[in-house]
Amino acid sequence: MSTSPDLCIIGAGTLGVDLALYARRLGASVVLADRDRPEPGDAAQQALRMASLVQSAKRAQDMRRAPELGVGASEFKLSAKQVAERAARLVENRVRATSPEVLTAQGVTVMRGAVGFVDGRSLLVGDITIKPGKIIIAIGGAPAFPDIPGLGDIDVFSVDSIIENQRKLTHLVIIGSDAAAIEQAQLQRRLGAAVTLVPHGPLLPEFDPEAVSLLLAAFADEGISVRAGAQTVAINRRSQGIGVEIEAEGGVRETLDASHVLVSAGHKVDLDELDIAKARLKPGTNASRTIRPVGIAAGHADWNAARAHGRAEVDALLGRRRSHAVSLVPRLIETEPAIAQIGPLVPRADKARVGDTILRENLAENDRAAAMGNDRGLVKLTLDGKGQVQRASLAGPFAAELAGTVALAMSRRVGIADWADLPLPRPSLFEVFSRLGENYLAARNVSTTGQGGPALRRWLGFRPRG
Incomplete structure (x- = not known):
């Protein structure tokens, strides 16, 4: 050795x-x-x-x-x-x-x-x-745990410990606004618990707000209570259950009757x-x-x-x-709809420059998503003046897989114009990419004749014969 x-x-x-x-x-x-x-x-x-x-x-x-x-x-x-x-x-x-x-x-x-x-x-x-x-x-x-009076007096879940839980929870109050808190909110609701999310700040601030709004709409449909703008000010241990005192914007206080508390505040x-x-x-x-x-x-x-x-x-x-x-590594929120984001984090992203373009495609118009009964979602791209993707936000089914394709295109410097000629089966979720390419070309009144051939072939790995 x-x-x-x-x-x-x-x-x-x-x-x-x-x-x-x-x-x-x-x-x-x-x-x-x-x-x-x-x-x-x-x-x-x-x-x-x-x-x-x-x-x-x-x-x-x-x-x-x-x-x-x-x-x-x-x-x-x-x-x-x-x-x-x-x-x-x-x-x-x-x-x-x-x-x-x-x-x-x-x-x-x-x-x-x-x-x-x-x-x-x-x-x-x-x-x-x-x-x-x-x-x-x-x-x-x-x-890590925030300094909340009474928190140390109860048995509290962390994002590490709750994944080992083997019991059905009655009413879970989640304190946190990061990806882990969001994922656990939907997961525990689908496993049978009533869930209240107290964010302690903006929800998923590093992700595109439009994608986050789609997820919050899904949360509302599933009965997940999100107390936006609220803070947890005290935890009260009871002989049965837990009292979680929260304060909303404006100073209004309310006590939630919880069976369990999860804190998601990082490590x-x-x-x-x-x-x-x-x-x-x-x-x-x-x-x-x-x-x-x-x-x-x-x-x-x-x-x-x-x-x-x-x-x-x-x-x-x-x-x-x-x-x-x-x-270029996609950041993923494992929810439904899933959210994936590539490129600079939203708070750090540069302000839009002259010539930049934002393209979006709604999955409600995608045949495959409609057939799945899962058409709540979008693909949103920020392009520079040369049609190169600088940032991407995706929300919907198979967001991770779609994001992987976008990341590959970004790493290979494949411009959005080349996406219009992607050879895709139909119906397919990947049709959103060809539609984005077509919309980009249509907006610039550029003929697609001869567009995308060499770059597309390089991206797909084709090599000339001889």
């Missing part, structure tokens, strides 16, 4: 394992420092478990809506325990694929034990000192556990030329963004010029 590897990754959660394998594929010698405990807030495992729970809840909702599609309603039994057990099994099966034996077989050295910095170049893993060329910090973070990382002060980093920073935090430690709670950012940091530390475009 080398005690001077090219790279040491601290934290053997899913992100740390992914980056270790990625660095090995690049030819680096890698030590994965396993702190011999699960990394809290493992984003990938949470995302997979949530995907399973969401699909189970969707099946239940489909059965409730069956009469709308001409299918007779029938009674069905929903078992919260079986739903949770299925999600847990799915994660367990995936984790086996990255066991220490598998990692070792692929050339990753796994070291277990407490991890701490000795200085800016050395780490103590268990009782062994190593001196890696570069260090990545990929540890998890514990759930906090304790770098002091690593004796980070011994690394002698610049005040106010957790990074240097040889030490880089990733994932939650770098402010990336979303798994897809954390993975892209982590791989970009590996590239940089190993001296590779190629970098992963974190801004």
Whole structure:
């Protein structure tokens, strides 16, 4: 075992394992420092478990809506325990694929034990000192909780713990306005709970407001109460149930009778556990030329963004010029309608410039969406003066899959004019792309003759013969 590897990754959660394998594929010698405990807030495992729970809840909702599609309603039994057990099994099966034996077989050295910095170049893993060329910090973070009087007096769910719940909830009050809070609101409602969401600020402020409004309309249809503008001011423990005191805009107070409370306020990382002060980093920073935090430690709670950012940091530390475009990784809200967004976050997006164009296509006009009975949605693009997509917001069925196609087009610099000639089956959700391309060309009164051929063929991977 080398005690001077090219790279040491601290934290053997899913992100740390992914980056270790990625660095090995690049030819680096890698030590994965396993702190011999699960990394809290493992984003990938949470995302997979949530995907399973969401699909189970969707099946239940489909059965409730069956009469709308001409299918007779029938009674069905929903078992919260079986739903949770299925999600847990799915994660367990995936984790086996990255066991220490598998990692070792692929050339990753796994070291277990407490991890701490000795200085800016050395780490103590268990009782062994190593001196890696570069260090990545990929540890998890514990759930954060706001300072609300009485919150510490009750058993409260976090976004980490509620996915393990195996009981049907009666009335769940959710405190939070981020993606995890929104996803849990619809999930728990579909699993049979009454749900009240107290946002504590704007809902999904980094997503397109039009897409968010479509989701809120769906929430209203499903009976999810959203107390926009309200704040939780106190929690009162009772002999039966919980009193959640909220204050609306204008100072009006109301007490909600809850059976359970979920707080979704992000995660906090304790770098002091690593004796980070011994690394002698610049005040106010957790990074240097040889030490880089990733994932939650770098402010990336979303798994897809954390993975892209982590791989970009590996590239940089190993001296590779190629970098992963974190801004092109779709950010996804696992709801129905699902929301996906690509490009700059809305609050950070530049103001519209002269020549920029906004195109939108309503899924209510899409034949496939109408046939699915799921036509509440849109695709909205912001283009520059050359017809290149700068930002995209998608809401509706299969938003993640549609967003992947948009991200590919953006990364390959395929202009919107080329989308008009996409060879698509009909009906298809992907028709929204060809319609957007056609609308763009029509608005500019440009003939489509000869448009899009070379670029479209390059995008689709065609090569000339001969």
